[in-house]
Amino acid sequence: MNLYTFTSLLLIAIGVYGLLSQRHLFKMLVSLSVLELGVNILLVSIGYSKDGVAPILTPPEQIINPVDPLPQALVLTAIVIGVGTTALMSAIIVKIYKRTGTLDLSSNRGEDE
């Protein structure tokens, strides 16, 4: 297991811990972001090879030790999706705060039912 895989697993663990232990909506959102970051690093670490080069604009015969570009493409997509969900979640959190006046998930203040 290289350093990147280790880091990613550590970040995933931090994220899961944060999600389980926090009741504050924004702290939960931050935990989720940390978790997603960990997953993205895990994806990149799969294509990693030591001293590899990115196979962009290099003639095929000169590439000796290429980095696998596919996981990087996957991560780009995953990051974009992550940004989208984070933005939507922030919007929903703001709306919850406006309606209930609290950011605590376990509080029942302002429930209309």
Add this chain to the structure above:
Amino acid sequence: MNPTFMIAIPLLTAFLLFVLPKRRWLNTLFITLVALFTSVYSIAGLFNIEKSMSFGMGGWPTPFGINLVVDNLSAFFVMVTQLSFLLTIFALFGWYRAERYSGALMMTFLAAVNGMILTGDLFNLFVFMEIASVSLFALLNLRESSGSLKATFNYMVLNALASSVYLIGIALVYRATGTLNMADLSQKWGVISEASATTVFLMLLTPLLLKAEIFPLNLWAPRIYGRSSAGITTLLAGMVAPAGFYAMIRLFSLLSSSGTTQNSLLILAVLTMVIGEVVALTRKSLREMLGFSSVAGMGVLLMAALSNAMEGALFHLFNLALAKVVMFLSVELLTAGGRDDLESLKGTYKRNPAMAFVFASGAFSVAGLPLFAGFRSKLIILSDMMKAEHYIITAVFIFASIVEFFYYTRAVQHIFSSNEEIAGGRQCSHPLSTLVLLAAAIFIIFTGIYPESVMALAEKAQMALTDVGAYVASVLGGM
């Protein structure tokens, strides 16, 4: 049928809505036209499929690029989801006129659900799942309340967790086999050792179980169904859950899994069914009752799929999706979006007799009363499970059906009981939506009496599912 249209046209419309002049009727017209087109196109395509067809996207050769697959199975599921969508659009005609934003969200949602079903690539499936979820999260809050917002937040957190698990699964699959194409993967699946294969398989299944509302990943469902507008939760019960179920059975057939995995999933499915039915019995709110019943229905489907009753499961999925959509919509129109506890429903049939009839036909279909479509499919599931000698599960299934029958009859009885306080004449649904829902209700009864046409489609779909060789050959070109 060219699957590109099923995704591209709704997606294009979503963006077109922002260019067109800002008129509500124009947006509504556009959305309705697109929904009509995708429905007609998918039904027409369904009858013209000879064998499995694969379409490579973006000019890449297939195992490397993304491909879309059309065969009898995926076309069947696309047809089911299109019908749900079309019904929803028409039934909401009366009170819902599309704003630009919600119209565009509906369109991206439609495109993403079609993509989830048609895609042949694991990562592409992830992308479409996320697009569908994000559009749905926003749509669920069309009529926002602090309850619906909190329920959505819950759902989003669970969904993000499940997606992360899926992504880790993708990372592991790619590391072990070097491919993310489902057909290619089914050829190389043997490379992974059995213990790791089970782990990876369950990781890939996690978000699909969440979408298909299988216990214990369905904890979000009751709150969403109870607090959001029923017009939108039809999209959940009639489109997202079937799409998740489709992806699940596709993975089951392509990637071999150990007997233990299948058995534990079967236990989860039975638990989903029993818990769903029993809790539905205790609910006072009609929307929550329908929500739990829909969870239980997905349990029935997974149970049937895992115990050699796949054909019945596919037929039941069609009936269930139709009946659920019809029931959610008629509840929305019966209550006019207001109170929905059983007591306040007393005598509502006077207010809107057509909707009461529609609700009753949907309820009796799900409950499995003879003459209604659900009876036929439940019978097939029962007899197939008996043939496969799953006696204990069959007994549990019968018990669950009795519970289901009881609470649906109770709801229908409340609606049709007489109540002096409610005066007649308060019609709150648009004539067009009444007409479309009535047509759907009559179709449910028609399918109950003449089940052959839908049965034939389910049978063809089931054959396409088991014929893994044809699927792989169509994608990889006989490699």
